[in-house]
Amino acid sequence: MVRNRNNYYMQVKSLLVAFLLFLSLNLFAQPSGKPLSLEGAKGESLFKLNCVSCHAMNAKLVGPALQNVHQRRSEEWLLKWIKNNEKLRASGDKDAIAVYNENGKSAMNVFENLSDDQIKSIITYFKDWTPAAKVVAAGGTSPEADQGFFSDNTLYILLFLIIILAVVLLILRRTKNQLQSTLNEVDGIVENEVAEPTASQSKMAAFKKKSNPTIVKLLVGTLVALCLAVYGYNFGATEIAVQQGYAPEQPIKFSHKIHAGDYKMDCRYCHTTVEKSKQASVPSVNTCMNCHKGVQLRERYDGEISPEIKKIYAAMDYDPDKPNGQQFGPNPKPIKWIRVHNLPDHAFFNHSMHVKGVGLTCQTCHGPVQAMPVIQQYATLQMGWCINCHRERNIDVENNPYYEKLHEKIKADKNNKNSNYSKYYTKDGKINVTAAQNGALECSKCHY
Amino acid sequence: MKQNIFIIIGVALVTSLSSCWMKSGGNDTGYEYAPDMYYSKGYEPMSQFSDSSKYRYNPYFMTMREPVKGSVAIGQLDYQYPFDNTPEGYEAAGASLQMPGLTLNEHIEGERLYGIYCSVCHGEKGGNDGSVSSKQATLKPSWANYQDKYVKELPVGKIYHTITYGKNNMGSYASAVTPKDRWAIIAYVKRLSMMDSLGNMPKAVYIESAPVAAALVADTTKKAEPATHANSSSSTSNHSNHNKH
Numbered sequence: 254m255v256r257n258r259n260n261y262y263m264q265v266k267s268l269l270v271a272f273l274l275f276l277s278l279n280l281f282a283q284p285s286g287k288p289l290s291l292e293g294a295k296g297e298s299l300f301k302l303n304c305v306s307c308h309a310m311n312a313k314l315v316g317p318a319l320q321n322v323h324q325r326r327s328e329e330w331l332l333k334w335i336k337n338n339e340k341l342r343a344s345g346d347k348d349a350i351a352v353y354n355e356n357g358k359s360a361m362n363v364f365e366n367l368s369d370d371q372i373k374s375i376i377t378y379f380k381d382w383t384p385a386a387k388v389v390a391a392g393g394t395s396p397e398a399d400q401g402f403f404s405d406n407t408l409y410i411l412l413f414l415i416i417i418l419a420v421v422l423l424i425l426r427r428t429k430n431q432l433q434s435t436l437n438e439v440d441g442i443v444e445n446e447v448a449e450p451t452a453s454q455s456k457m458a459a460f461k462k463k464s465n466p467t468i469v470k471l472l473v474g475t476l477v478a479l480c481l482a483v484y485g486y487n488f489g490a491t492e493i494a495v496q497q498g499y500a501p502e503q504p505i506k507f508s509h510k511i512h513a514g515d516y517k518m519d520c521r522y523c524h525t526t527v528e529k530s531k532q533a534s535v536p537s538v539n540t541c542m543n544c545h546k547g548v549q550l551r552e553r554y555d556g557e558i559s560p561e562i563k564k565i566y567a568a569m570d571y572d573p574d575k576p577n578g579q580q581f582g583p584n585p586k587p588i589k590w591i592r593v594h595n596l597p598d599h600a601f602f603n604h605s606m607h608v609k610g611v612g613l614t615c616q617t618c619h620g621p622v623q624a625m626p627v628i629q630q631y632a633t634l635q636m637g638w639c640i641n642c643h644r645e646r647n648i649d650v651e652n653n654p655y656y657e658k659l660h661e662k663i664k665a666d667k668n669n670k671n672s673n674y675s676k677y678y679t680k681d682g683k684i685n686v687t688a689a690q691n692g693a694l695e696c697s698k699c700h701y
Numbered sequence: 702m703k704q705n706i707f708i709i710i711g712v713a714l715v716t717s718l719s720s721c722w723m724k725s726g727g728n729d730t731g732y733e734y735a736p737d738m739y740y741s742k743g744y745e746p747m748s749q750f751s752d753s754s755k756y757r758y759n760p761y762f763m764t765m766r767e768p769v770k771g772s773v774a775i776g777q778l779d780y781q782y783p784f785d786n787t788p789e790g791y792e793a794a795g796a797s798l799q800m801p802g803l804t805l806n807e808h809i810e811g812e813r814l815y816g817i818y819c820s821v822c823h824g825e826k827g828g829n830d831g832s833v834s835s836k837q838a839t840l841k842p843s844w845a846n847y848q849d850k851y852v853k854e855l856p857v858g859k860i861y862h863t864i865t866y867g868k869n870n871m872g873s874y875a876s877a878v879t880p881k882d883r884w885a886i887i888a889y890v891k892r893l894s895m896m897d898s899l900g901n902m903p904k905a906v907y908i909e910s911a912p913v914a915a916a917l918v919a920d921t922t923k924k925a926e927p928a929t930h931a932n933s934s935s936s937t938s939n940h941s942n943h944n945k946h
Contacts, residue, residue: 301838305838307870314839362844493731493732494731494735496730497725499731500726500727501727515836516821517821519821531746537876543872547837548839586761598741
């Protein structure tokens with residue numbers, strides 16, 4: 254049954270995803286509302302190849318929005334500008350210099366490789382292009398629609414329904430019994446009310462007679478105390494100050510699944526200091542802007558910038574309609590991310606030692622971050638968890654340059670049984686180094 | 702007797718339920734013991750608080766601070782980077798900056814760092830087909846690939862300037878990549894641009910030990926620094942004595 258349900262769920266979901274993908278693919282290329290002419294279609298493919306990294310039709314990116322540009326400028330001017338804007342500017346053309354200054358003095362690339370015909374077909378594309386109709390743009394690509402058929406609340410709703418059904422069942426049963434007994438009365442059937450005591454009941458009575466009430470109370474009391482003690486120990490050991498599963502709502506709905514999972518970005522792209530410092534830094538906002546100056550997801554939000562990306566712009570004090578080269582606004586404000594992994598002050602932990610030194614992957618401790626839409630604490634971060642790893646994990650000293658010296662010493666003392674390094678050899682003569690052997694169980698390594 | 706059983710069941714129910722309430726998850730950190738140890742009175746990195754009475758010295762009540770004006774971090778080579786973020790600065794950097802000599806380890810590090818910071822857009826082999834740029838058209842560079850004539854002839858100084866300040870849709874990587882690492886990355890980019898159609902790259906030209914002075918630094922204060930920093934793990938290698946006894 255479960256399999257079937259899963260299959261059904263997968264089918265529904267994959268259909269939905271396929272539908273959404275279809276929609277987003279269509280929307281992605283800033284579709285024209287009206288169908289394009291043949292020449293315009295040629296222009297569109299050229300536009301996508303050469304221009305989209307800096308231009309959009311209805312939004313300003315690095316360069317200005319190109320909607321109606323054929324009305325603003327003459328075709329002759331456009332030809333000259335696209336082909337070699339530097340030459341045009343050097344010739345003292347006022348419009349050209351004005352455009353250059355308006356766009357933060359970042360020069361447009363030179364396109365000497367495009368022929369006049371090709372540029373003309375791009376201009377035809379500009380003429381053909383009309384904004385996509387709103388109905389299409391709103392077509393179900395809202396973030397809510399991505400959740401599919403089942404949501405987090407499905408389980409609760411089902412449980413609630415089950416409870417209600419059970420209650421209804423009980424009530425019906427009772428009513429039925431009552432009706433039955435009334436019917437019996439009417440029919441004159443007398444129930445045998447004094448039943449013989451069953452075997453267990455008589456045993457219970459015997460037990461009651463024999464046992465001393467004080468002892469019974471004591472026994473029950475001990476049982477309760479035991480339960481509480483076990484519960485208390487369990488609670489203290491596994492729950493107090495253990496923040497496993499903590500997944501706070503962050504100021505921006507940043508998804509590690511999209512960035513690290515779908516886009517396969519390296520963790521270190523953003524958390525740059527993880528190899529250099531004790532801390533794995535939370536990136537400054539300019540790191541977000543590396544991509545999000547261009548990626549605005551307008552196609553998903555009806556031509557508007559995504560509300561979450563707007564928060565980045567607000568933090569950077571950046572006006573996407575007036576980009577100014579590489580400059581951002583004068584009043585940037587930090588984003589107040591909420592810290593998830595937090596060690597108490599009395600425990601020392603160094604990221605660079607574990608990542609650069611030993612060569613652990615981030616996922617060893619942080620779990621499958623690339624699959625987490627909301628970041629959560631994966632490990633318990635308890636001391637026992639640290640110690641286990643220090644005891645059990647083998648360190649690859651042979652291929653890790655960080656352990657070069659240690660490896661040489663171990664190799665040199667291979668046959669010297671009195672040497673300190675002999676402990677690194679297993680019985681069959683293989684090198685087996687754990688952090689524990691290197692002193693990683695000493696209290697003062699982490700607590701000082 | 703019956704009452705006692707009810708008491709036991711009741712206690713068990715309440716305790717098991719309460720353990721659900723106190724568990725961490727969602728916005729809840731769960732039950733905490735000695736919270737002073739978790740929310741430090743001292744400044745901790747990566748922590749921000751709205752308690753303005755405690756964090757009154759920093760803007761926005763955050764613990765991250767900008768470096769003191771005029772201070773230079775160890776290994777920060779380009780604190781005297783003389784060129785402005787202008788088209789003129791770009792040209793000037795292209796005309797005057799030279800590639801410093803790199804050790805073999807620095808070359809290897811450059812390739813690794815390229816894989817982290819650059820390949821998401823520029824592709825693993827410079828084909829502009831990275832995992833991000835192949836899905837987001839606005840992040841695709843306007844030239845075809847690194848084997849393009851444009852990159853082959855691009856002066857290293859201009860690349861350095863671009864990494865430092867950004868250009869067009871590319872942002873500044875100055876906060877992520879140190880000046881030394883920038884040169885290591887540029888060396889790899891230049892080797893990529895010379896890659897032939899079979900994927901063969903020219904071998905890296907390296908020196909035995911890195912000189913203290915890199916391209917544009919006339920820094921007399923750093924003579925005490927040892928000349929051989931084999932790779933950029935200098936910060937971790939400080940720990941080696943400490944950890945390996």
